[in-house]
Amino acid sequence: xxxxxxxxxxxxxxxxxxxxxxxxxxxxxxxxxxxxxxxxxxxxxxxxxxxxxxxxxxxxxxxxxxxxxxxxxxxxxxxxxxxxxxxxxxxxxxxxxxxxxxxxxxxxxxxxxxxxxxxxxxxxxxxxxxxxxxxxxxxxxxxxxxxxxxxxxxxxxxxxxxxxxxxxxxxxxxxxxxxxxxxxxxxxxxxxxxxxxxxxxxxxxxxxxxxxxxxxxxxxxxxxxxxxxxxxxxxxxxxxxxxxxxxxxxxxxxxxxxxxxxxxxxxxxxxxxxxxxxxxxxxxxxxxxxxxx
Numbered sequence: 001x002x003x004x005x006x007x008x009x010x011x012x013x014x015x016x017x018x019x020x021x022x023x024x025x026x027x028x029x030x031x032x033x034x035x036x037x038x039x040x041x042x043x044x045x046x047x048x049x050x051x052x053x054x055x056x057x058x059x060x061x062x063x064x065x066x067x068x069x070x071x072x073x074x075x076x077x078x079x080x081x082x083x084x085x086x087x088x089x090x091x092x093x094x095x096x097x098x099x100x101x102x103x104x105x106x107x108x109x110x111x112x113x114x115x116x117x118x119x120x121x122x123x124x125x126x127x128x129x130x131x132x133x134x135x136x137x138x139x140x141x142x143x144x145x146x147x148x149x150x151x152x153x154x155x156x157x158x159x160x161x162x163x164x165x166x167x168x169x170x171x172x173x174x175x176x177x178x179x180x181x182x183x184x185x186x187x188x189x190x191x192x193x194x195x196x197x198x199x200x201x202x203x204x205x206x207x208x209x210x211x212x213x214x215x216x217x218x219x220x221x222x223x224x225x226x227x228x229x230x231x232x233x234x235x236x237x238x239x240x241x242x243x244x245x246x247x248x249x250x251x252x253x254x255x256x257x258x259x260x261x262x263x264x265x266x267x268x269x270x271x272x273x274x275x276x277x278x279x280x281x282x283x284x285x286x287x288x289x290x291x292x293x
Contacts, residue, residue: 006147014226031258033147034211037155038250038268041208041220044159046246048158048166048204049225050239051197054177060097060198064205066118067093069214072139072208073125082139083154086206093118094202099193123213140213147210155207162200164199174195211250216265219272220246227272245275 052058071089075082093114099109104139126139147155166173175183176193184190201221208217224245253268 019186019201028255028258031254032095033149034264035154035251035254037147038211038254038272039150039205039247040156040159040249041211042224042246042250043206044163044222044246045204045208045250046163046175046228046242048162048226049221049223049241049246050242051166051173051177052201052222053225053229054174055197057107057201058218059108061201061205061218061221063097063115063118064090064093064121064202065209065214065217066115066122068206068209069139070118070121070125070201072209072214073129076131076139077125077129079145083207083210086209087203088207089118090202090206091199094198094205095195098198126252139209140215147194151210158203158207160272162204165196165200169193169196173206212265212268213263218270219265219269220250223269223272223276224249227276230276245272245279249275 031163052061067088068086071092072082072086074080074089075085096114097107097110100106172183172188172193173196175186175188176190180190180194203216205221208220212220225238225242227245228241232238232242249268249272251272253264256267256271257264
């Protein structure tokens, strides 16, 4: 009887840590910046994720996030702007991958070298950092209250630059993503387009790290687009669905995380994965079976 009572108390405590909506309205007002930032990043991350999937560069996202984490950790250690440090690390990684990894085999090997290097540097900087452990943990898994007004301005401005730049290079980037050889033969500046895309990817990965953390940034940049591609092949519908899925994952995860005492990233990644799972099941049901009309 006593064991059952203790187990029930433990279950209640666990549930309250995950979902506790007491004073939810007051808490909601404290994280408005995070909600706005999550909405922007979910939309832009979902959009750029379509090209990530078309160019088979999901592994590159993870590689960039590790260098972004190292840059943010260095900035935290030396008392500098964390967003600026994250951007510097991500851009270095994106440019190195873009210049040296024009072929898939070279790109994967370069990313495989950069990832442990960036993660090792980041861990070193965090180990040397004498401040609060929450700041260290937040770089890896995200923080729901980490976005103040200046950071929101940075994140919104960078996301807007990425969005406008994507729209400007949309047609050559789409052509290059589908068939780089034919695009080059038709006069598309494929090296410039590829490098520009890598820079834009580095920017959005760097700002996504501030919300979801370096380890789980794929949930905002890759998973929504992967889910959209399971439902459609339309060049219009896929980007729209990816943006919607990214928005729902980011904002929904933040709204759920407000009521708990856990990091924000598990909520976002769970919603993102659930969307992908549903999209995969729907896609399988909608696909015609061989021999059937």
